[in-house]
Structure formats: structure tokens, C-alpha cells
Amino acid sequence: MPLMSPAQYLESLKDGREVWYRGQRIDDITTHPVMGKAARHAAIDYSVAEDPEHEALAVVEENGQRYSRYYKIPTSAEDLLKRSALIEICTSEGDTLVTLIKEIGTDAIFALLAVTAEMDDPIYHERVQAFYEHCRDNDFAVAVAQSDAKGDRVKRPSAQADPDMYLRVVERRDDGVVVRGMKLHTSISTNAHEVIVLPTRAMGESEGDWSIAFALPINTPGLKLLASPFGDGPDEPGEHPITSKHKMMETMTVFDDVFVPNDRIFLNGETAEAGTLALTFVEYHRFTAVSYKLPLVDALGGCAAVIADYNGIIGAGHVREKFVELISYAEILRALTEKAAERCIPKPNGQVAPDPLTVNIAKSHFAHGYHRAVQHVQEIAGGLLVTGPGDEDWESEEIRPFLTKYLVGRDGVSAEQRMKMMNFIRDLTSSDYGGYQEVLAIHAEGSLEAEKLQIFRAFNQGGGARRVVGLASRMAGL
Numbered sequence: 001m002p003l004m005s006p007a008q009y010l011e012s013l014k015d016g017r018e019v020w021y022r023g024q025r026i027d028d029i030t031t032h033p034v035m036g037k038a039a040r041h042a043a044i045d046y047s048v049a050e051d052p053e054h055e056a057l058a059v060v061e062e063n064g065q066r067y068s069r070y071y072k073i074p075t076s077a078e079d080l081l082k083r084s085a086l087i088e089i090c091t092s093e094g095d096t097l098v099t100l101i102k103e104i105g106t107d108a109i110f111a112l113l114a115v116t117a118e119m120d121d122p123i124y125h126e127r128v129q130a131f132y133e134h135c136r137d138n139d140f141a142v143a144v145a146q147s148d149a150k151g152d153r154v155k156r157p158s159a160q161a162d163p164d165m166y167l168r169v170v171e172r173r174d175d176g177v178v179v180r181g182m183k184l185h186t187s188i189s190t191n192a193h194e195v196i197v198l199p200t201r202a203m204g205e206s207e208g209d210w211s212i213a214f215a216l217p218i219n220t221p222g223l224k225l226l227a228s229p230f231g232d233g234p235d236e237p238g239e240h241p242i243t244s245k246h247k248m249m250e251t252m253t254v255f256d257d258v259f260v261p262n263d264r265i266f267l268n269g270e271t272a273e274a275g276t277l278a279l280t281f282v283e284y285h286r287f288t289a290v291s292y293k294l295p296l297v298d299a300l301g302g303c304a305a306v307i308a309d310y311n312g313i314i315g316a317g318h319v320r321e322k323f324v325e326l327i328s329y330a331e332i333l334r335a336l337t338e339k340a341a342e343r344c345i346p347k348p349n350g351q352v353a354p355d356p357l358t359v360n361i362a363k364s365h366f367a368h369g370y371h372r373a374v375q376h377v378q379e380i381a382g383g384l385l386v387t388g389p390g391d392e393d394w395e396s397e398e399i400r401p402f403l404t405k406y407l408v409g410r411d412g413v414s415a416e417q418r419m420k421m422m423n424f425i426r427d428l429t430s431s432d433y434g435g436y437q438e439v440l441a442i443h444a445e446g447s448l449e450a451e452k453l454q455i456f457r458a459f460n461q462g463g464g465a466r467r468v469v470g471l472a473s474r475m476a477g478l
Ligand SMILES: Cc1cc2nc3c(=O)[nH]c(=O)nc-3n(C[C@H](O)[C@H](O)[C@H](O)COP(=O)(O)OP(=O)(O)OC[C@H]3O[C@@H](n4cnc5c(N)ncnc54)[C@H](O)[C@@H]3O)c2cc1C
Pocket: 104, 144, 145, 146, 147, 150, 153, 154, 155, 184, 185, 186, 187, 188, 250, 439, 440, 443, 444, 445, 446, 447, 449, 450
């Protein structure tokens, strides 16, 4: 089957999926004012593949077959670097918005392929391979539901007052299993074709019912997508240059006693592999994360430079200091992202994964620096970010003359020019979407503490601890 066009992609989402929005069941998400916007945003992954400028990167030709590069199983640093470059292009086509549609699902597929390749029973690997080919050949978008509701964070899944706090198997049958639970924060699910479910943490020996991984079509009966309305605000294109066109959707994803057939089960009670799978997924997914952050951090630097110039403060000492910090912030992230690919580690089935130490340092660097970077841009821009005019004010014959006279910047910078940049910065940093980006920076693809834990673990496992302790001990004459 050939690659899907953006129009075919949108059409393919009309499949009876059960989506709820602000208490209402939505029959066709593509015509919904908010979810339709998210679907069209997601279609960027499909339009980039048709763009002559990007086609060579976005489409892979192998054995006479053409398929999306997102489905290229990485076997070298070069594959990872190309994947990262494609993610960066798709994200900047989305005006510095967040990850699009084919990235997250393929991260999970790569993790499933790598982990099941090492399992005693080859059946799981065969099933994942068949699922991979199904998604690749149909050019599908796949969501990943990993984060559970979790209840009391300190208690294990089996120790929760309600055992459904982590998604679990409630019935085992000859032809499959029945699962129950609610996964949270599931990105892009309203406009995906399939959802992969993974365990969110390591499991104890008695936690076989929670050690489950599988995939289902989004329109499977009993699968309910409760879409978050966060950021469904107004659509004025001038005031909201990003969010009037672009949107990500997240859902609370309910599995209300859903049947999963055997051929879609990728882990079923093997407790030892649950944690490995959870961690292998984030190795791939944090690489996607830092790749799609690159246009965002570059844009922050660009915003600071342009608005400083417009405000006439480009030569000020404190502004230069902030530039240096913003440039270093972005360039360190870029260097670490490349390094994570170059230092990639082999997996047993011949594929590679980004280096866990470097990729977690990259993600941690991004997440810890994001609020400070936003602070610099907001400081340089000034308070008009939240006190400026609306689109209707510019249209008013009576009001516009005051705006064009008083909102100018340095000599030669018109009020329209300055407010265009101001609106962009506002939408990016000071709107609902700005708040979304800040929470996203801290929590998405794993919280700050999760990354620290992985940095510590990867450093130890990679021999780093032995190296530095050995060096210091030798130098001290111990
Ligand atoms: C915009 C967005 C998109 C996302 N997309 C997806 C997606 O597509 N698929 C998906 O599966 N997930 C997704 N996530 C989920 C993301 O991975 C989680 O938000 C993240 O792992 C944190 O989990 P949480 O939100 O449940 O917060 P919590 O885990 O409740 O964390 C809150 C605080 O509690 C602390 N904490 C948690 N447990 C403990 C403990 N045992 N002891 C001490 N402290 C603890 C944490 O460190 C943190 O400070 C997304 C999140 C966001 C914000």
C-alpha cells in the first residue's frame, strides 16, 4: 500500500472511534473545531512526505517498497540522525509545536522489537514484527498509552486500594485477555489509528496481571478516549499565530473491560520484562523528545534577538548575557542530541538505540533550562506580552491610529511588526499553550526525577562510576 496523503489520512480517522469532549460524544473528530485542528496539525507528518524538498529524507525506499522514514528500524547512528532531522523538520513545519504523529508509536515499536527479541518464547517477537509491518505498510499513526492513573504514587500496583489504578488483565481466555484500567495523558490518540499499551514501571514477581503490553485499533469496542479540553481557547490568527493553526490532543484513555486478541499481545505476565520494556521505550522516546525540542529552543533564541532589536535594547549588556545563555542552552541540546545518536548502543536484534546516558542528560538539560529560557525571552519582550491589543482593535478605524502611533519600537520598526513578534512570543510563552509547554517540559517523556534516575543508572552501568572513582582514588594515592 502506498503512503497516505494528508486527505486520505484525515478520511481514515472517520472509523467510529469513541471520543468524548467536554462531556459530549463526538462522531467525527475531523470536523470538530478543536480536534479537527489537531488532526490537521498531525497531517503535517503526511504532507512533509509529499514535499519534494523533504521527500528524500521522509520516505525510505527498500526492496521496491516505499515507506515513511519513521518506520525505518534504526541500525546505525546515521539512521538515528536522519530520524532526528526528520522530526526537527516536521516540528518546525508545525511552527515550533510539539511532536506530531508517527514518532511516539514507532518509538514503542522499536522498544517492543528489541525487548521481545531476547525473550525465550519467540511468539511475542513474531507478533510485534507482524504488527510493525501492518503499521508501516498502512502508513499508520500510533499512539502510546504508558502512564497509568497510579493512585498512591508510593505504593506498588498490587498494593493499591483499587487494583485498577494500573491497567491490568481481569480475564484470561484461550483467544486473548480482557483488560481494565485508565491510562492518562495519551498524546495524539484522537487522531491515531492504533494505540500501543505498555507497562509504566518495573513489576514485582506477583504482578503478572499488570505486566501486559499490547496494541489495538483505536476504534476497538470498550476503548474510550476522554479528550482534554485544555488550551481549546480562541482562534484569532493575529493574537494566536501558533495555536490558531496547531494543536496537540491528549486523552484519558479508558479500557473498560476490553478484549485483546492473542495476536496483539506482546507481553503477558512476564514480570521481569515489564520494567525493561518501560525503560527501553523511554530510551527511544527521549531521543524523539529532544529532537522535537530543537526548533522550540531555537525559536526562543530567535524571539529574544528580534524583540530586543525591535525594542532598541540589542546592545545592552544584560541582553547579551541572556543571548549567550539562550544560545548555549540550544546548542548544548543540539550537541547532546547528536551525541546520543553517535554513541548509540546495539540491541540483540541488530537494531540500535540512542545512548541512554547522553539522551537522558539531553532531556534533563532541556527540562531544567526551559522555564529560565522563557523567563529571559519574556524579560526582554516586556509586559505588552499580556497587555497588548486584540485582533479586533487592529480592525477598528477608531483605535488603530493609536496602536500604530504608540506601539512602535526603535526607529524604523512599525507597531505592526513589533506586535506580530510580541503576539508570537505571547502565544509561545504566555498563553494557555505557553503553560502547556512548561508542563510538557517538566513531565512529558518522563519527569525530571525519572531522567535523573536514568542518568545515575546509565552512568554506573556504562562503567562511568568505576572510571571516575578509579581516577580520583589513583590521584589521591589510594
Ligand atoms: C503534555 C503531555 C503529554 C504526554 N504524553 C504521554 C503519552 O503520549 N503517553 C504516555 O503514556 N504518557 C504521556 N505523558 C505522561 C508523562 O510521561 C507523565 O506526565 C510523567 O511520567 C509524570 O507522571 P505523572 O504525570 O503521573 O506525575 P506523577 O508521577 O504523579 O509525578 C508528580 C510528582 O510526584 C513525584 N513522584 C512520583 N512517584 C513518586 C514516588 N514513588 N516517590 C516519590 N516521588 C514520586 C514525581 O517525581 C513528581 O515530582 C504526557 C505528559 C504530558 C504532560
